[in-house]
Amino acid sequence: MDALNINELKNAKDAVNNFLRKYKMYFEDIDIHKYVDLFLDEMQRGLAGEESSLKMFPTFIQFRNKILVNKPVIVLDAGGTNFRSAVIMFNDKNEPVIQNLKQSYMPGSKSEVSKDEFFRIIVENIKDIIDESDNIGFVFSYPIEIYPTRDGKLAYFTKEIKAMEVEGEFIGENLMAAIKKQGFKGSKKIVMLNDTVASLLSGISAFQNRNFESYVGFILGTGSNVSYIEKNSNIKKKRIANLDGDDYQIINIESGNFSKGPMGEIDLKFDSKTLNSGMGCYEKMFSGAYLGGLAAEVVRFALKDGLFSDVFSRNFNDSVVLESRDIDDFLFYPPQNPRLIDLIKGIENRDLVSLYHMFDNLVERAAIFTSIILASAIIKSDKGNNPCDPICITAEGSSYYMMKNFQARVEYYMRNILTQRGSYYYEINKVDNAILLGAAAAGLESQQI
Numbered sequence: 082m083d084a085l086n087i088n089e090l091k092n093a094k095d096a097v098n099n100f101l102r103k104y105k106m107y108f109e110d111i112d113i114h115k116y117v118d119l120f121l122d123e124m125q126r127g128l129a130g131e132e133s134s135l136k137m138f139p140t141f142i143q144f145r146n147k148i149l150v151n152k153p154v155i156v157l158d159a160g161g162t163n164f165r166s167a168v169i170m171f172n173d174k175n176e177p178v179i180q181n182l183k184q185s186y187m188p189g190s191k192s193e194v195s196k197d198e199f200f201r202i203i204v205e206n207i208k209d210i211i212d213e214s215d216n217i218g219f220v221f222s223y224p225i226e227i228y229p230t231r232d233g234k235l236a237y238f239t240k241e242i243k244a245m246e247v248e249g250e251f252i253g254e255n256l257m258a259a260i261k262k263q264g265f266k267g268s269k270k271i272v273m274l275n276d277t278v279a280s281l282l283s284g285i286s287a288f289q290n291r292n293f294e295s296y297v298g299f300i301l302g303t304g305s306n307v308s309y310i311e312k313n314s315n316i317k318k319k320r321i322a323n324l325d326g327d328d329y330q331i332i333n334i335e336s337g338n339f340s341k342g343p344m345g346e347i348d349l350k351f352d353s354k355t356l357n358s359g360m361g362c363y364e365k366m367f368s369g370a371y372l373g374g375l376a377a378e379v380v381r382f383a384l385k386d387g388l389f390s391d392v393f394s395r396n397f398n399d400s401v402v403l404e405s406r407d408i409d410d411f412l413f414y415p416p417q418n419p420r421l422i423d424l425i426k427g428i429e430n431r432d433l434v435s436l437y438h439m440f441d442n443l444v445e446r447a448a449i450f451t452s453i454i455l456a457s458a459i460i461k462s463d464k465g466n467n468p469c470d471p472i473c474i475t476a477e478g479s480s481y482y483m484m485k486n487f488q489a490r491v492e493y494y495m496r497n498i499l500t501q502r503g504s505y506y507y508e509i510n511k512v513d514n515a516i517l518l519g520a521a522a523a524g525l526e527s528q529q530i
Contacts, residue, residue, distance in 0.1 A: 085430050093431050097438040100386055105345035106379065108445040112343075113453060117498055119341045120457040124334065128311070130318035134340035137332055139321060140227050140278050144310045144329035145526055146293070148286050150175065153214045154524035155269075156517050157207065160222035160276060161240050161303075162190040166206055168213045169521035175289035177518055181210050189244035196246035200259035211260060217271045218524030220279045220516050221252055227333075229321075233273035272523040276477070277306040278331050279519025283512040284475035286522045293473040295464035297507075298331075298519075299455060302478030305364040307336045309458040336454045337364030351378040367447035369480040373404035379439050388435055393428040405480060408440045412485040441485075448490030451481075455491070456498040459505050471506035477515050 085093065101107035120135075127137030150171045158165040167182040188194050188202035204211075223242070225233035232253035238244060247255075253271035260269065274282075281298025298308040314326035324330075342363045344352070351374060352358055352365055365371040380403075384394050401424065410416040414437065416425070425433060455474060459465055465472035481487060488509070499505040512518060 083430070085434065089431065090434060093434045094438050096388060097383075097435050097442070100383055100388055101439070101442055103386075104347050104382060105343070106347050106442070106446075108442055108449060111446070111449055113449055113494060113498060114501065116341070116343060116453050117457055117460070117502075120336075120339060120453055121461060123339060123341065124457065124461050127334075128316050128318070128332075130320075134338050136335045136338065138227060138335060139316055139318070140274060140308075140331045140333055141229050141231050142272065142274065142278065142282070142331045142523055142526055144295075144331065146285060148175065148289060148522055149525045152216075152525055154521050155207065155210055155214045155217045156520035156524065157203075157217060157219040158222075158279075158516050158520060159187055159203075159220065160516070162187050164188070164203070164206060165517065166210065167517055168210050169517060171286065171289075171521075171525075175286075177286065177514070177521065179514065179517065181213075182517075187242060189238070189242040189247075193243040193245070196244070196250060196255065197259075199244045199247050200255050201263070203256060204259045204263050204265075208263070208265075211265050214524075215267060215269055216524040217253075217256075217269050218520035218522070219253065219256070219271055219273050220276055220520045221273055222276045225252065225273060225275065227273060231272045270524075272526065274520070274523050275306075275333060276300055276516055276519075277308045278333055279516045279523070280475045280477045280512075281308045281310075281331055282519035282522035282526075283515035284473040284510060286518045287475075287512040287515075288473060288510070291473070292470050293508075294467065294470040295462050295472045297455065297458045297462070297472060297474040299451075299474055299476045299481070300478045301368060301451060301476070301481040303368065303370040304361070305337045305368040305451075305454075305478075307334045307454050307458050308332060309334065309462050310464075311462070334454070334458070337361045337368065339363035339454070342366065342450065342453075347378050347382050348375065350382075351375045354378075363450065367443070367450045367480075369405045369478070371405075372443060372447070372480070373402075373407055376408050376440055376443055377401065377403040379443070380436070383435070383439065389432050390429045393425070393432045396424050396426070396428065406483075408443065409483050409485060411436065412440055412444065444484050444487060445490060447480075447484065448487055449494050451491050452494035452498060456495050456502075456505075459499065459507055460502055465505045465507055466503070468506045471508055474507055474509045475512050475515060476509050477511075482511070 123135040126133035127135040153170045164187045168180045188199045224236040311332045313324040
């Protein structure tokens with residue numbers, strides 16, 4: 082293949098950009114401040130209990146910037162097909178000591194189980210550590226509504242977990258009943274939370290020797306979500322009463338459901354092909370479970386518009402499926418995945434350049450979408466005005482750390498937003514074992530009430 086000259090490279094890029102603009106998919110056409118305002122408005126509506134695509138779920142986990150030391154807590158993590166358990170204690174230096182870490186399969190991941198069997202399997206997995214503490218922090222990464230007791234009622238299972246009898250049930254209450262049924266004595270304080278809230282709490286636990294005025298938890302992996310700390314007096318939901326208006330608690334935004342984002346024509350087409358069409362539309366534009374499928378849809382639109390050669394058109398047939406990791410693999414050119422190598426074998430250099438710009442545009446959009454929700458959480462928290470006392474954002478998820486130049490792009494757009502909204506200072510941090518440490522912080526928080 083002959084190398085493209087500078088004019089040919091420019092023409093290829095311009096053609097891709099014009100194509101993306103045609104279908105309202107081009108990153109430069111996104112009015113970022115408009116969508117920050119829309120997101121903030123949806124946050125406010127959700128807190129007031131008004132109709133909103135953002136549920137703004139209270140967690141009833143109060144904000145404490147100090148973690149109890151030398152107090153063991155049992156931590157459980159149910160997410161995907163794996164179930165993890167451990168005992169964690171923070172020593173005098175605020176360092177986490179993780180013991181008895183164990184991973185097993187999630188009940189219901191292999192076959193349908195009854196409610197009794199579901200909780201029996203969990204107790205069987207943790208029987209060796211049940212007597213290590215009276216406190217349990219339980220990260221349950223499925224849709225649950227948290228109640229003032231800090232127990233959570235499961236709405237439904239995702240991630241192919243088959244345990245229909247558990248849906249609609251309180252997880253902590255049933256776990257406690259199963260523990261007693263198997264002959265264990267005493268009572269446990271069980272705090273339920275999801276992975277996004279755990280990521281926020283891990284920031285508190287990991288940086289005890291730093292000054293942070295507030296905290297944000299962010300997940301960008303298979304899905305996407307954000308949590309932040311809100312003053313109780315701003316929570317106006319009718320079903321919630323008797324909150325101390327001067328206190329603060331963590332709010333689970335459920336940002337992936339934001340319905341007023343800048344969906345282009347190809348986004349809408351892709352959403353219509355998903356199993357849960359119309360739900361989680363925001364995260365479908367950039368999270369790991371969907372980005373590959375969206376990229377394939379973009380390519381198919383481009384094929385119809387004649388942007389690619391006949392050779393590539395034949396290679397990219399209806400059976401081709403792209404995953405998010407394929408986008409990363411291609412952008413760190415040349416790709417290493419044999420399946421992707423076969424897909425681009427023999428195609429023209431112009432095709433390669435066009436693919437690069439299409440995929441890179443999706444990553445750039447992802448950075449914009451991420452910055453919108455993170456900046457909104459910072460603005461809504463009304464904290465972080467002092468550079469010596471910034472906001473700590475704990476970021477979790479493979480997509481955030483693996484997409485090409487993604488962190489730098491997010492920082493660029495966040496500065497763009499925040500410098501026009503006032504003086505806000507923040508740090509984005511990664512915490513090892515974030516979900517487990519967040520579960521520990523939640524379990525220990527119940528001892529401080």
